[in-house]
Structure formats: C-alpha cells, structure tokens
Amino acid sequence: MVSRAAISCPSTSGSSGGRNSSVYRGIQRTILAQSTSSHGIGDTRTDSDRIVYSWCAGEDSWDFDRKDEAPLALPKVAQGRVATVTLVRHGQSTWNARNRVQGSSDFSVLTEKGISQAQESAQVLSQLLQEQRDLSVYVSPLKRARQTADIILQGYSKEVVDGMCVIPSLREIDLYSFQGMDKYSTRAANSKEYAEWKSHPAEFEIDGHAPVRELWYRASLAWQKILAAESDHCLVVAHNAVNQALICTALGLPPSMFRRIQQSNASFSQLQFTHDDVRVQCINSFPVVSMMEKEITKSHYKLVLVCGGTNDSSSILSRIKDVDTMLPCMVAVGTPGEQVVDVMTALEASLSSSAQSGIVAIADAEACDEIVRRCVSSGTDTVLMNQRRFDFRPGSATILSFTSKDSGHANLVCSNYTSQRLLA
Numbered sequence: 001m002v003s004r005a006a007i008s009c010p011s012t013s014g015s016s017g018g019r020n021s022s023v024y025r026g027i028q029r030t031i032l033a034q035s036t037s038s039h040g041i042g043d044t045r046t047d048s049d050r051i052v053y054s055w056c057a058g059e060d061s062w063d064f065d066r067k068d069e070a071p072l073a074l075p076k077v078a079q080g081r082v083a084t085v086t087l088v089r090h091g092q093s094t095w096n097a098r099n100r101v102q103g104s105s106d107f108s109v110l111t112e113k114g115i116s117q118a119q120e121s122a123q124v125l126s127q128l129l130q131e132q133r134d135l136s137v138y139v140s141p142l143k144r145a146r147q148t149a150d151i152i153l154q155g156y157s158k159e160v161v162d163g164m165c166v167i168p169s170l171r172e173i174d175l176y177s178f179q180g181m182d183k184y185s186t187r188a189a190n191s192k193e194y195a196e197w198k199s200h201p202a203e204f205e206i207d208g209h210a211p212v213r214e215l216w217y218r219a220s221l222a223w224q225k226i227l228a229a230e231s232d233h234c235l236v237v238a239h240n241a242v243n244q245a246l247i248c249t250a251l252g253l254p255p256s257m258f259r260r261i262q263q264s265n266a267s268f269s270q271l272q273f274t275h276d277d278v279r280v281q282c283i284n285s286f287p288v289v290s291m292m293e294k295e296i297t298k299s300h301y302k303l304v305l306v307c308g309g310t311n312d313s314s315s316i317l318s319r320i321k322d323v324d325t326m327l328p329c330m331v332a333v334g335t336p337g338e339q340v341v342d343v344m345t346a347l348e349a350s351l352s353s354s355a356q357s358g359i360v361a362i363a364d365a366e367a368c369d370e371i372v373r374r375c376v377s378s379g380t381d382t383v384l385m386n387q388r389r390f391d392f393r394p395g396s397a398t399i400l401s402f403t404s405k406d407s408g409h410a411n412l413v414c415s416n417y418t419s420q421r422l423l424a
Helices: 021-037 047-053 060-065 112-129 143-152 158-162 183-189 191-199 211-226 240-251 289-298 312-323 336-351 365-376
Strands: 083-089 136-139 233-238 268-273 278-285 301-307 329-331 358-363 397-402 410-417
Touching (some): 083 112, 083 143, 112 143, 112 268, 211 240, 240 268, 312 358, 329 336, 336 365, 365 397, 365 410
Parallel strands (some): 083 233, 301 358
C-alpha cells in the first residue's frame, strides 16, 4: 500500500488557499448545521456521517491545481517512440454501493465486490502488462484507487511496485459541498443546482468553483507527468470522472464531453501515443463479459457495432442476440463509406421507430471508426471528425448508447471489446 508520505504536492501553508476557500468552509459549516437540524428527503446519514461530511469535501493541499483554466497542451512523445497508457477505474467502493457522492473525499474503500472486480481486472491486465519490463505506474492519492492498484500489481517485480508514483491531480473530481451527501438528498436539498449539474455539467458551478472545467485542467497537468516517463507502457489507476477527462484532453475534446465516455468500476481504457497522433485502443473494457451484457440490456436506445473480418463475427452476433433478442441485425457491405451510410441510415430508422430501440451492425474497422466518431461528436466537437482515432480488432464489439430517440449524439459505453472474452 502506498503511504500518504508518498504524496507530493506544493505546500499551501500560509497561503489563502483556492478561490473562495474560506467561503467554501463556511458553506460546509452552514450545510452541516442545516442537515443536523432537519433531515432532507432520502437523507440516510448517521450522526458520525455528518461529522465526516462537514470536512470531507476537499483539502487545502489540493488547491494548487483547482484552476478554471484551459487545459495545458498535450506533451509530445519523442519521434519514433510509441507510448501506451492503460487507464483503470477503481473497483466498487463503499460509497459507490451507498449512492453517496464521493468526489475527491477519501473516506470510502473497496467493498468485497470491488475487491473481486479489481482481481478480475488484474487477471485480464496481466496478459497486457506482464511482458512490459519497463512499466511505469501512476495512481490517485485516494484509498479506493490505491487499493485497486495494489491488487493489480500483485505478482509484479519489486522495482515496478516500489516505483509507483502518486499524482495528486489524478484524484476524483472535486464536488465541494455535494460531497458526502447521498444522491437522493443532494437532489432534494439542491434541486436547482443538482438539475444544472446533471444537464449542463461543463457550465455547472458550486461554492465558487467550476468542477468539470477544473478537472479538465488538472487532467492536462497529470499528462505532463505521465507522458514524460521514459517507459513505453504506463498504467494509471484512478477514477471515473478523471479518467474521462484524461481521455478527452488526450483527444483534444472539450469539457462538454463530460459523461459521454463511460468508465465502469474496474474497467480499463487504453490510448497509444506517437509524436503526431493519439489512437484509442479500447474504451471501458470490462473485466467480465457479464458487465457488457448488462450494458446492452440497460441501454434503451443503442447501436452495437461488431467489427467484421473473422469467423468470430457471426458467433459474437449470436451471443449479443442472446442478450437482447429484440435487436435487429444487419451486415454492412461495400466500401467503408458505403458501410457508414448503410449503418447510419438503419440506425436513424431504428431510432425513429416506436417498435425498435437500436440495431446490431457488422462493419469493417475503417467504417466502425467513422461511425463511432460521427455518433460521439456533437456540433462543437469537430476535432473528433478530423481523422481516424479508434482502432478495432476483427471480432470486437462496441456499444453506443443514445440518451433519447431524438438525441443528436451518443455516449460511448465501450469500444473494441475483444472477441476472446465475448466467446469465452
């Protein structure tokens, strides 16, 4: 386990802290007094929880990177070098299980389910990472992420484990006075603010801070450290929101993309960096197939893409049909451009039909890449449309979930989920 002594960050002793930090602490005390005198609807906090809540929403030591500023430019790796970065979200935590807003607070630990998830992820990642002798490891300072990293690194060399580096900017999003509340209480006691947080997170502000925009800035700070490593492979163990921000800042995508790229407990994503390009190897790869199957049934309006080119494609298609028997299937034919037109036309027809909730489509890798970029991009996210970004292995599956039938864009649930696990 990495000790807190391993955490390094600029000293704030004698400083005034971040923006409105004294106002923020006053707000915390006020909220605590209100919450102890009157329980909100759905408020399940115990008295000891309320004591924790009064000071769990952040530490002054983090104020050095709480900046509502544009992200820093992504560092370029050296000419001829290929750097692969694997991002892992921690396993289920105690506050995940209790629907409590964690943010950057550090009071939750892994549940038994979270430990099991981390162990399952470790088994999958061992196939990807064990051969990397020069592996560099970066981890959030929060306990739930450090526990997950410890589990993943069991069996690795002492040199790799001892070299694990804690980066404060990899902590989860700072949610200030929302932290410590259960989600039902937050919605009931802060209906206007909560509605803004859910509908327009990039514009949302609380206690004098802009959580998502600050998150994008410190994700760019983390990249300065991670990409400066001499290792060709880096493992980063962190959290849902900050992993989203890392992916988006690597691709040059704005804070409006928040919540559009899913990061599930103990799942991993992988990016590959060269001097002039960033490629997405996979997004939100689940440690067990049942998690992907759950996402297929949970998404009301969806496109499931299967990358063709192997005999596995029909078997994977059959597996997906077993999960959701109502999904119509199609095989796109012709050039990659013609395949894109076929799939997008069929998807539009499906989403406009009251009898359908999406489709399953088989297309080649080039077509899959353009389809994903079209669906995920909104009107302002044109950078994603400029060039190929996503890699697809033949036989892999990708899930796009639409928030409504008339939605102009999709959320990327997972990409390039490999056929080996789908056929297991």
